[in-house]
Amino acid sequence: MADPHSVDRVRALRDTLRHHNDRYYLADDPEISDAEYDELVRELQGLEQANPDLATDGSPSRRVGGSVGATFAPVTHSAAMMSLDNAMDESELRAWGDRVSRGLDGAAGQFVCELKIDGLAMSLRYEAGRLVQAATRGDGRVGEDVTANVLTIGDVPQRLRGAPAVLEVRGEVYMSLAAFNALNDRQGALGDKQFANPRNAAAGSLRQKDPRVTASRELSIWCYQIGLVEGGPTFGDHAESMAWLGSLGFTINPQTRVVDGLDGVYAFARRWQAHRHELAYEIDGAVAKVNNFEQRQRLGVTSKAPRWAIAYKFPPEERFTLLRDIQVSVGRTGRTTPFAVLEPVFVGGSTVGMATLHNQDQVALKDVRPGDTVVVRKAGDVIPEVVGPVLSKRPDGLAPWVFPARCPCPLDTELVRIPGEADTRCVERDCPFQRDARIIHFASRGGMDIEGLGDKTVFALSDRGLLADAGDIYTLTRDHLITLDGFGELSANKLLASIAESKSRPLPRLLVALGCKNLGPSASVALAATFGNLRSIMAATQPDLATVEGVGPVIAASVTRWFGQPRNAAMIDKFEAAGVEFGNVERSLLPQNLVGLAIVVTGSLDGFSRDSAEAAIVGRGGKSPGSVSKKTTAVVVGVDPGASKLTKATELGVPILDEAGFVYLLENGHLPEVLSTP
Numbered sequence: 001m002a003d004p005h006s007v008d009r010v011r012a013l014r015d016t017l018r019h020h021n022d023r024y025y026l027a028d029d030p031e032i033s034d035a036e037y038d039e040l041v042r043e044l045q046g047l048e049q050a051n052p053d054l055a056t057d058g059s060p061s062r063r064v065g066g067s068v069g070a071t072f073a074p075v076t077h078s079a080a081m082m083s084l085d086n087a088m089d090e091s092e093l094r095a096w097g098d099r100v101s102r103g104l105d106g107a108a109g110q111f112v113c114e115l116k117i118d119g120l121a122m123s124l125r126y127e128a129g130r131l132v133q134a135a136t137r138g139d140g141r142v143g144e145d146v147t148a149n150v151l152t153i154g155d156v157p158q159r160l161r162g163a164p165a166v167l168e169v170r171g172e173v174y175m176s177l178a179a180f181n182a183l184n185d186r187q188g189a190l191g192d193k194q195f196a197n198p199r200n201a202a203a204g205s206l207r208q209k210d211p212r213v214t215a216s217r218e219l220s221i222w223c224y225q226i227g228l229v230e231g232g233p234t235f236g237d238h239a240e241s242m243a244w245l246g247s248l249g250f251t252i253n254p255q256t257r258v259v260d261g262l263d264g265v266y267a268f269a270r271r272w273q274a275h276r277h278e279l280a281y282e283i284d285g286a287v288a289k290v291n292n293f294e295q296r297q298r299l300g301v302t303s304k305a306p307r308w309a310i311a312y313k314f315p316p317e318e319r320f321t322l323l324r325d326i327q328v329s330v331g332r333t334g335r336t337t338p339f340a341v342l343e344p345v346f347v348g349g350s351t352v353g354m355a356t357l358h359n360q361d362q363v364a365l366k367d368v369r370p371g372d373t374v375v376v377r378k379a380g381d382v383i384p385e386v387v388g389p390v391l392s393k394r395p396d397g398l399a400p401w402v403f404p405a406r407c408p409c410p411l412d413t414e415l416v417r418i419p420g421e422a423d424t425r426c427v428e429r430d431c432p433f434q435r436d437a438r439i440i441h442f443a444s445r446g447g448m449d450i451e452g453l454g455d456k457t458v459f460a461l462s463d464r465g466l467l468a469d470a471g472d473i474y475t476l477t478r479d480h481l482i483t484l485d486g487f488g489e490l491s492a493n494k495l496l497a498s499i500a501e502s503k504s505r506p507l508p509r510l511l512v513a514l515g516c517k518n519l520g521p522s523a524s525v526a527l528a529a530t531f532g533n534l535r536s537i538m539a540a541t542q543p544d545l546a547t548v549e550g551v552g553p554v555i556a557a558s559v560t561r562w563f564g565q566p567r568n569a570a571m572i573d574k575f576e577a578a579g580v581e582f583g584n585v586e587r588s589l590l591p592q593n594l595v596g597l598a599i600v601v602t603g604s605l606d607g608f609s610r611d612s613a614e615a616a617i618v619g620r621g622g623k624s625p626g627s628v629s630k631k632t633t634a635v636v637v638g639v640d641p642g643a644s645k646l647t648k649a650t651e652l653g654v655p656i657l658d659e660a661g662f663v664y665l666l667e668n669g670h671l672p673e674v675l676s677t678p
């Protein structure tokens with residue numbers, strides 16, 4: 001028995017550690033250093049080791065582990081982690097059913113139907129009943145060691161009673177919708193990046209270098225397979241093996257059903273397609289598996305997936321909703337984009353209130369009119385799309401939508417469409433909407449990367465007259481920010497810190513952030529390398545600029561014109577007065593994690609302009625070619641992608657990424673394990 005002093009000390013240490021955990025990862029405002037924190041953890045671990053009767057699974061000593069700062073070592077899976085073949089509709093599911101029946105000479109019996117959890121696959125290895133390793137799927141053969149992080153997942157048993165010598169259990173780590181929404185609320189309140197969907201949030205949370213961050217993220221797991229057993233029971237079928245895992249303490253999804261015959265499979269798939277959003281977590285399909293292990297043996301596997309199982313993927317969801325209005329937004333170059341203002345509708349796992357309509361011709365083609373009931377579609381986390389009107393529901397006398405003749409900004413100037421061009425533009429240089437868009441571009445990830453200074457904050461500051469141009473960003477104070485909606489002391493300080501940090505961005509990024517027409521990342525790198533300083537670039541003559549390799553006469557003319565405008569020169573003066581570095585050429589602050597990768601971007605993205613996306617790639621050592629080839633690492637697809645690039649990528653089997661996947665790639669230097677294919 002532990003002495004009373006140890007009992008009290010352990011209790012006190014646990015409370016203290018929980019408090020510091022909250023300060024660290026919930027409030028993002030730690031009160032003690034990492035070293036002091038580690039010291040407390042070690043003291044607690046020492047006491048728990050000396051007094052095993054005091055140890056509990058929920059102790060913060062266990063939940064965070066001591067491996068802070070661990071990177072992810074490769075793990076070779078003892079049995080390959082296979083993937084599943086997909087059936088994209090019911091006829092493909094039936095075709096699989098027919099193949100299985102034929103493969104078993106018409107004797108197909110029982111199937112296990114499971115939900116296809118939208119998370120990421122995990123392999124848990126237990127030796128003598130202790131969790132010794134947790135690894136991601138990786139390429140199926142080699143994954144990443146994320147043990148320290150998985151130890152923080154409450155659902156994952158760390159000790160098994162009556163376990164075999166070796167046991168490997170596979171399952172899907174996921175984040176419940178409640179945990180996801182709470183996380184995004186917290187991120188939003190702190191001005192931190194929000195996650196696109198629970199799967200990305202789960203993947204991002206598992207790949208944390210600091211397990212304390214993972215611990216704060218409320219991950220869960222559903223287990224769906226035994227990978228390996230040594231020195232343990234053998235089973236005749238899957239259902240039996242799952243029941244055994246359940247008895248050992250693993251979480252087995254309660255919706256799992258054993259059905260007799262294929263009709264049961266089809267019914268299960270249809271049922272969950274209709275009811276998927278009644279669950280507390282996201283699923284992207286249903287999985288059917290032959291139950292009997294001897295039958296599985298007879299069916300065998302292909303190089304990639306077992307023949308005895310299939311994933312039935314749910315089709316993109318469509319919902320009806322009211323099109324309240326069509327409005328236009330104005331970009332930094334004056335280009336206007338119509339977008340649909342919708343009666344908010346829950347589709348594809350989130351509530352959609354707005355959707356882009358791309359341009360005037362697209363609206364005309366779809367002939368959607370304010371007042372129409374429209375079909376809204378969203379597949380995975382692709383940007384929502386208005387498919388078209390439901391004509392049978394169109395009220396009598398509903399007038400077609402007419403593209404506005406004037407800019408929606410307070411200046412109310414005339415919009416211009418040049419014949420032969422798809423875009424209608426605002427050509428007023430002083431348009432406040434363009435100005436806001438230029439400031440948003442300046443602060444965006446591909447520009448000066450000022451975290452927390454997104455659209456909403458820029459609009460709010462601009463409304464108060466605090467941002468006449470990007471130069472004014474550097475004059476913002478706590479008092480300016482604190483009164484904004486959604487801002488508190490913490491988020492104001494955070495934003496001020498990121499503004500201060502942005503002053504030392506490398507020169508090529510500053511150049512891209514300025515938003516000078518035609519001046520993309522490659523030319524910016526060339527100009528920075530040649531002239532070394534923003535002032536020298538400004539002082540250079542147009543012919544001097546034009547001779548720089550990778551610049552040329554068009555860019556040179558545009559750069560000269562841009563710097564020649566008094567208001568731009570005045571903005572540069574503001575930067576200088578604020579201490580923005582003009583000559584940071586040597587140090588790239590970006591990790592060079594994309595060297596050797598070629599990433600093609602097509603369509604428009606939310607957080608990046610075309611230039612800033614290219615800058616983000618080139619700045620990390622990657623290439624951003626204009627077309628897709630065999631050598632392309634990935635194609636990033638935004639709204640309105642080039643059809644030929646998409647087709648080519650599909651033909652060549654080049655991975656396709658959405659924006660969230662792109663951000664992941666930029667941050668991690670490799671493709672996300674789970675491709676959120678648009």
Ligand code: IVH
Pocket residue numbers: 081082083084085114115116117118119120121122137172224225287306309311
């Ligand atoms: S079984 C050999 N069952 O889907 C069988 N996988 O597309 C291996 N997944 O990598 C997988 N729910 O990450 C299985 N009930 C379930 C699943 C499931 C989600 C994921 C898993 C796998 C991917 C295959």
